[in-house]
Amino acid sequence: MLPDFRVRQRDYLLEISRALTQELDLEKLLARILRISIEMLAGQAGLIALKHADGWRVVAAHGIAPAFLSYLTPLLAEEKVRELDVLELNRMLKELTYTASMGLLNGTGLPLAAHGQVIGVIFIFRNYPDLFTPNDRVLLQSFADQAAIAVFNAQLYGQVSYEKKRLDALLESAADGILILDAQMNLERCNEAFCKIFGQGREEIVGKNHSQVIQWKKEPQGNTLEEAVHNGWPLTPNATLYVEGDLERPLPPTLPVGITYAPLLSEEGKLRNIIVSVRDITHFRTADEIKATFISIVSHELRTPVALIKGYASTLRRDDARWDKRTINDSLAVIEEEADRLSKMIDDLLDASRLQAGGLSLNQADVSLPSLASRVIERFASQSPKHKLVADFPPNFPVILGDENRLEQVLSNLVSNALKYATQGEIKISGSVRNDQVIVCVSDQGPGIDAKDLPHIFDRFYRSTNAVKQTKGAGLGLYLARAIVEAHGGRIWADPQPDAGARICFSLPR
Numbered sequence: 001m002l003p004d005f006r007v008r009q010r011d012y013l014l015e016i017s018r019a020l021t022q023e024l025d026l027e028k029l030l031a032r033i034l035r036i037s038i039e040m041l042a043g044q045a046g047l048i049a050l051k052h053a054d055g056w057r058v059v060a061a062h063g064i065a066p067a068f069l070s071y072l073t074p075l076l077a078e079e080k081v082r083e084l085d086v087l088e089l090n091r092m093l094k095e096l097t098y099t100a101s102m103g104l105l106n107g108t109g110l111p112l113a114a115h116g117q118v119i120g121v122i123f124i125f126r127n128y129p130d131l132f133t134p135n136d137r138v139l140l141q142s143f144a145d146q147a148a149i150a151v152f153n154a155q156l157y158g159q160v161s162y163e164k165k166r167l168d169a170l171l172e173s174a175a176d177g178i179l180i181l182d183a184q185m186n187l188e189r190c191n192e193a194f195c196k197i198f199g200q201g202r203e204e205i206v207g208k209n210h211s212q213v214i215q216w217k218k219e220p221q222g223n224t225l226e227e228a229v230h231n232g233w234p235l236t237p238n239a240t241l242y243v244e245g246d247l248e249r250p251l252p253p254t255l256p257v258g259i260t261y262a263p264l265l266s267e268e269g270k271l272r273n274i275i276v277s278v279r280d281i282t283h284f285r286t287a288d289e290i291k292a293t294f295i296s297i298v299s300h301e302l303r304t305p306v307a308l309i310k311g312y313a314s315t316l317r318r319d320d321a322r323w324d325k326r327t328i329n330d331s332l333a334v335i336e337e338e339a340d341r342l343s344k345m346i347d348d349l350l351d352a353s354r355l356q357a358g359g360l361s362l363n364q365a366d367v368s369l370p371s372l373a374s375r376v377i378e379r380f381a382s383q384s385p386k387h388k389l390v391a392d393f394p395p396n397f398p399v400i401l402g403d404e405n406r407l408e409q410v411l412s413n414l415v416s417n418a419l420k421y422a423t424q425g426e427i428k429i430s431g432s433v434r435n436d437q438v439i440v441c442v443s444d445q446g447p448g449i450d451a452k453d454l455p456h457i458f459d460r461f462y463r464s465t466n467a468v469k470q471t472k473g474a475g476l477g478l479y480l481a482r483a484i485v486e487a488h489g490g491r492i493w494a495d496p497q498p499d500a501g502a503r504i505c506f507s508l509p510r
Contacts, residue, residue, distance in 0.1 A: 026151070026158050030060035030151070033122065033150070034061075043126040057076060058072065089109070094108075107123055110123075110144040112148035122147070177191065177193045177277070177279075181210055182273060183271045185225065186208070187207060187208050190202060194278055197257070198213065215248040222244060234265070237265050242258065247278075258278075260276070302342065306342070309342075364401050365401070366401065367399065369407070372411060373440075377415075377429065380416070387425065388425070389415070391428070392431070394432070400508055402508060407508075410485060410506065415429070417502075417504075424445075427443070427445075429442050440505065440506055448500060451496065457494060462479075485507075
């Protein structure tokens with residue numbers, strides 16, 4: 001090599017070294033390194049192979065015939081090649097080059113080593129042998145070292161970018177609201193879930209102080225973040241903080257939430273960030289309310305028949321009285337009736353429990369709904385002489401596939417409700433036929449269903465204010481009726497009929 005060429009090469013190398021350290025796009029960086037390497041070594045073509053956990057991989061190529069590259073790529077991935085060091089890989093590539101070009105091309109490789117670790121190799125194809133002075137070799141190795149550091153930095157940057165994208169995806173896919181606060185408790189970031197919970201966009205939330213966003217309608221359960229920080233929180237890296245209460249929002253209503261605060265400390269133990277997780281606990285609170293309602297209703301409803309049974313049994317057992325046969329029969333009838341009511345309530349509770357555990361099982365067979373309706377009417381007719389129970393089904397009503405016992409339970413619950421809420425009048429079970437379904441309705445001539453109660457009458461344990469005052473029950477009849485109908489592939493609903501009694505209908509597939 002001529003001296004003036006080496007001087008120019010050094011100047012060019014210094015300029016390129018500065019540029020390489022500024023390029024962080026790995027694909028562009030590799031292409032630039034390869035182009036410079038080919039120019040510096042006066043080559044015709046070249047490639048860069050990087051070492052991965054599963055072996056060597058060609059990541060950049062220039063001037064190489066596609067056929068040779070397609071042969072080389074799987075060869076580098078072979079098991080025996082994976083463990084080759086740079087010298088062995090260079091020797092293999094030189095032999096392949098010489099053989100493939102029938103002796104016309106030679107090759108030389110520059111190892112890429114950064115931080116004491118070989119990360120790849122630059123291999124240049126050219127048509128004359130390796131003739132480098134010691135000075136040339138120092139110059140070329142300096143370039144290779146600079147290139148290796150640039151590749152290492154670009155790989156590190158790519159890994160950091162990937163981790164950032166993964167963190168972004170994690171934050172945005174989280175169902176809970178996530179906030180990231182700085183040490184002064186200002187909001188640096190929030191995810192989409194929190195925006196939905198709070199009811200504002202990111203631009204209106206980010207930048208505000210925590211105390212401006214997280215505000216409680218009333219005193220929450222647990223220390224607020226401000227109170228905890230004032231008392232010295234956090235003392236350790238794992239000192240999470242939990243608070244629960246009703247969160248004030250720009251638009252009502254308030255929302256019950258549980259908030260967890262986790263500190264992020266520096267190596268010196270100073271607070272850098274606070275990661276905030278905000279969870280909507282409406283369902284948990286509803287579950288607690290249902291549980292409380294369940295305990296209240298069941299304890300009351302079970303106590304009544306038990307008290308009656310015990311009272312009549314104790315009366316009959318008195319030694320100081322002689323009861324006539326009629327009194328004994330009446331008392332036994334009350335005991336039997338209350339025992340039946342107790343048994344039905346227990347069955348309903350067990351059915352509700354089965355529903356929670358995974359649904360009701362059906363024993364399906366052919367069912368004649370008109371016959372089923374007649375049987376239910378016959379059973380209830382003797383219980384209330386003030387009511388007239390009738391069935392109204394068109395002739396040739398189709399037989400359907402269903403669980404007869406469960407469908408009888410639906411009709412019994414609907415008729416029982418009609419008897420309780422309509423003090424007198426006609427109670428009708430009617431049926432109609434559609435193209436792909438049958439519809440059965442139970443109507444009465446009572447006060448009807450209040451409009452505010454319509455959306456909730458099929459909820460578990462729901463009882464309207466009037467129902468609680470006027471009748472007994474656990475609020476499970478319509479809940480179970482809906483579950484049974486839906487298990488058959490049908491649906492159930494209440495027709496709004498102001499001042500015209502209640503009318504509840506359900507459909508079943510034909």
